[in-house]
Amino acid sequence: VNVFAEVVFPIPVDRTFHYAIPEALRSRALAGCRITAPFGRRKMTGFIVALMDKIPPGPFDIKEIADVLDETPSFSGSFLSFSRRLGSRYFASWGEILQAALPPTLLPREEKKIRLTPLGAEVLAAEGLTKRDREVAILLRDGPRSPSYVAGKLGIKDPGPRLEKMQSRGLVETRVVARRPRPPVESGPAKAQRQLEFGFAPSGPSALAGIESGIAAGEFGSFYIMGPEDARRDAYARLIQATLAVGRRVIFLTPEISQAEALRGSGTAGPGSSAVLLHGRLAGRAREEEWRKLLEGRADVVVGPSSALLAPLAGVGLIVVDEESDESYDQAEGRLFDARGGARLRAEEEKAVFVRGSAWPSVEAYHEAVAGGGLIVLESGRRKFAVTVLDDRGEKGLLSNALKARLSERLGKGDPVILLVNRRGYSPYVFCPRCGHTPKCPRCDIAMGYHRKGEQWVCHYCNSRLPASSRCPKCGGTLVQRRAGGIEALEEEIRKLAPRAAVARFDSDEAGREKERDRVIDDFRRGRISILLATRLLFHRSDVPRVPFAVMLSPETLLGLSDYRASQKVFQSIAKMTGFVADDTRAEAVIQTSNPSHFSIRAAAAGDYRMYYDAEIEIRRAMNYPPFTRLAEVLFQGADPRSLARKSREFRARLEDRGGDIEVLGPALAAVARVRGRTQIQVILKSSDGKALETLLRESLEKIRIKKSVRLS
DNA sequence: CCGGTCGTTGTG
């Protein structure tokens, strides 16, 4: 009989721990249940991942599970096995993945509170305390506080020793306050459901028949649908309905929440089915309710950003990753996994069909789809609008004379226009001609951008701000601005050019909140705004009206990045800009650049993906970059550069011990050597053998205990 | 000697 449980916890320790199940809990303690258990000196919420009738022998003494928090498991068996593989693939612990899959309301946290005892109050009143102890007592006079609050107010890092001392004298006491999770929601009749509806005719090219038969057969398969947005949506609708028709379910990923919301239309996903949105911005209660619908099978389709991949659906038959090439699917700081790789993994696990789609695929995915035979191209027809490339070398200001002339003409006709630029603020940086100094972010190794709004310097990495000054902080000289290139400077020039036009900005500084963003787009659609200035932020909206005139300014600045994907970013940002242009012979897209002959710009201007791909794939081949080699970029972060350097060298030594045919670059300071006060050191591994690379990486990284993130490509 | 910090180690 199963009297022991294997448990994981939501901490960055990828190990399982063993507990005995007391008699009274034995019938309720099932794999996939949330539990509480003593862990070290604490009590923690964890998850049962397996039951067993004996435990591995070891020198530890076994503890008992304290409580089982679920009546029915929060995670199914297949979800457990998927989440284990997902965590292992992306170097996150199993428990962290399970935590991310759970609505936060279901993960009770407990907090330590320090309270002043009556004795403590008495001694305080009698002035019998030393300076520091007095400060602590005064803080606690108004009620119990957490240790971190005390630390912050006292300006010390660790109040532990002092508090312990005071506790042993009976001046304060600590209490652990458990924030109990809400009782499980009764799964009664579904309340007013947020029905997500897919309004497209179930018709489409016969090319989809292959995917449909894969869905019907219930086998894993991987496909790529390349085509414009409306054609892709029709195809998705057909595939979703085919999946629901065989009684299976659908996970649909979009890069951003707003795109998931935009999928709401008319019609339905299918008779008797329902679809829900699931994302982190849903407030506690609502999020739990949607999650429960999925767990209990009251909904058949989930739509959302990367995190929706962890939705608790059973019987998944189709997983769609739309806008496949979007960066928000990347594994990056604060994101536990790569959503594309994760989606494939889950599809394999559930024997589901894996579909990626985009108008402009990433080079890696396209290469793979062509080789694997899963590429489906939906014809987009020849575009009717003109595309013009303007060379801005030798021009003054942001707008070339040729562009100004075109803009004036359009505005004269009353045409709405969109102008895209790649930079926030006014100018990229300021510098002192006398001593050469450039003001940098105090926490990051990067120049601060000058923002006219609020007269401040802003770090575009960590968003910290300093009041701008015209004097050099080093030598007192007069600072000068680098050529103004940001959206604020663009706004200034536009207002000069068209003083009476209604201009609005769509960037993180001017349209910060979600509501504000919706309002700007809405005003633009209604014609209350005639000139829309935007950063890349606009690419994540699928409700931007088509316009007769759109402009991309200086896309070549992205080429300066030390990233082998730089040219892809250039191609895609131009291609997406042309996506805002109405398909009309009188419409025009303009690219203004100082590098008009670059292949990514020429191909984007021609709207020719193959032209771009053929050139880029040759570069990738020549330089031995993905997809011709596997790359692992390991980033170590830490406050102390010395210990970071030591540990990253230790990592390198481990890599070399194990040898193998793997190229190791670094350790070296990352391109941005410091972010938020933490030094960043990078090690890059290159190999043609992906399996060997992953194994080596896993083994060598295992004992290196510092904050690290890994990007595999 | 104490309070504070830092790095290391273990959690069943």
Place this chain on the structure above:
DNA sequence: ACAACGACCGGT
């Protein structure tokens, strides 16, 4: 993640 422990350090 978090707590505990040991080494070290500077101030009284």
